[in-house]
Amino acid sequence: MRGGGGGGGGGLRSPTGAGRGAMSPRRRRALARLGILLLLAGLIWSTQPNKRLGARRQRAQRAASLDPALKDTWEADHLPAACEAELAAVLPGSSPARHNANNADNANNADNAEANAAAANPTLARSKLYGKFARGVAEQGLAVFGSDAGAATTQGLGLAALFDFHPESGKVTARLARLDVPVRAVVLPLPVRAPAAARLHQVVRRVLGEEFPPAGGTRGRGDSVWYQDPAIYHFSVFHASHHLDAHAASAAEAAAESAAIRAVARGSCPIEAVVERVVVTPAGGVMALWNVQGGTEPAELRRRLRHALPHAPAKQIVADDVILHTTLARLLRPPPAPRGSAGESADSGGSGGSGGSGA
Incomplete structure (x- = not known):
């Protein structure tokens, strides 16, 4: 048995030894598959830089549709020199002004150009507007608590007109004022169960609770922030009547307004x-x-409502057509002074009264 096995083994080795210069079909197929795999790997590797550049380009294009102040953020992400020229074409602020230099001194033309730009790119117009809001406190401070606090109002109303401060507990209640002509407003409610509403409310309470701790009242545990109920978060769109320009309406006229608003909503x-x-x-x-x-763009929605409600106030509460905003909270007291500062000792002695007077 062993001898037969050895002879069989020798018979198998002999053809292999005789044909060392030839390659079996199986081996050729294996090498061909290996070559194809190496070629694919090379192609994939070579396309990775292009994919990375494409991803950066998309990010830059997104930045271009937002506030030009973001340019510094994107440029801080240093790129290879070969990418700079391509990205410069899409980064905000990289191209010269588009308005006609011959009319640069014409204020009306400038206003028209800005309006046309907002109509052409409302996303950018909104973002530029939001950038101005974001710079407001940095440039003006919290004017509501300053020496000229009366000038810092919301819809013409200061804190004293909006809230009542309890002198002992420091707790705050909203002051409700009866209007002879009710406000008739068109709002877009944020869905109550929307994750965004809950998330916004939670984050705002956490952040403002750290920066504006309880203060006021005899024990210094009063309200420092008024938080809007997330169940009624909404976007104010248009007013058929408001407290600054009341437009009375009969029951029939109010019903006609409602029908006109529903028609706009359906379209x-x-x-x-x-x-x-x-x-x-x-x-x-x-x-x-x-x-x-x-x-639908907010500006277009407001334009349609203006056409549908011709008797609405010419001056709207929401003055910016492109804006889409939700009021989340309102600050009631200034932030505490840093520990050990002169402001802290001055404020701590009258914190109970400052809430009422600051309101």
Whole structure:
């Protein structure tokens, strides 16, 4: 048995030894497959830089549709020198001004150009507007708590007109004023169960609770912030009547307004929006500022409502047609002074009264 096995083994080795210069079909197929795999790997590796550049280009294009102040952020992400020229074409602020230099001194033309730009790119117009809001506190401070606090108002109303401060507990209640002509407003409610509403409310309470701890009242445990109920978060769109320009309406006229508003709504698409910024205004308002990904543009919606409600106030509460915002909270007291500062000793002695007077 062993001998037969050895002879068989020798018979198998002999052809192999005799044909060392030839390659079996199986081996050729294996090498061909290996070559194809190496070629594919080379192609994939060579396309990776292009994919990375494409991803950066998309990010830069997104930046170009937002606030030009973001340019510094994108440029801080240093890129290879070969990418700079290509990205310069899409980075905001890289191209010369588009307005006619011959009319640069014409204010009316400048205003028209800005309006045309907003109509052509409302996303950018919104973002530029939001950038101005974000710079407001840095440039003006919290004017609502300054020496000229009366000038910092919301819809013409200061804190004293909006809230009552309890002298002992420091707790705050909203002051409700009866109007002879009720406000008739068109608002877009944020869905109650929307994750965005809960998330915004949670984050705002956490951040503002750290920066504006309880103060006021005899025990210093009063309210420092008024938080809007997330169940009624909304976007103010248009007013058929408001407290600064009351337009009375009979029952029949109010019903006709409602019918006109429903007709506008039926002819409009749902707005898909994302939060771009959350800012604090000099008047103490805390606002979520949204940009639009799809659906009817807010400016177009307001234009349609203006046409449908011809008797509405010419001067709207929401003055900026492109804006889409939600009021999340309102600051009621200034932030505490740093420990050991002169401001702390001055404020701590009268914190109970400062809430009422600051209101």
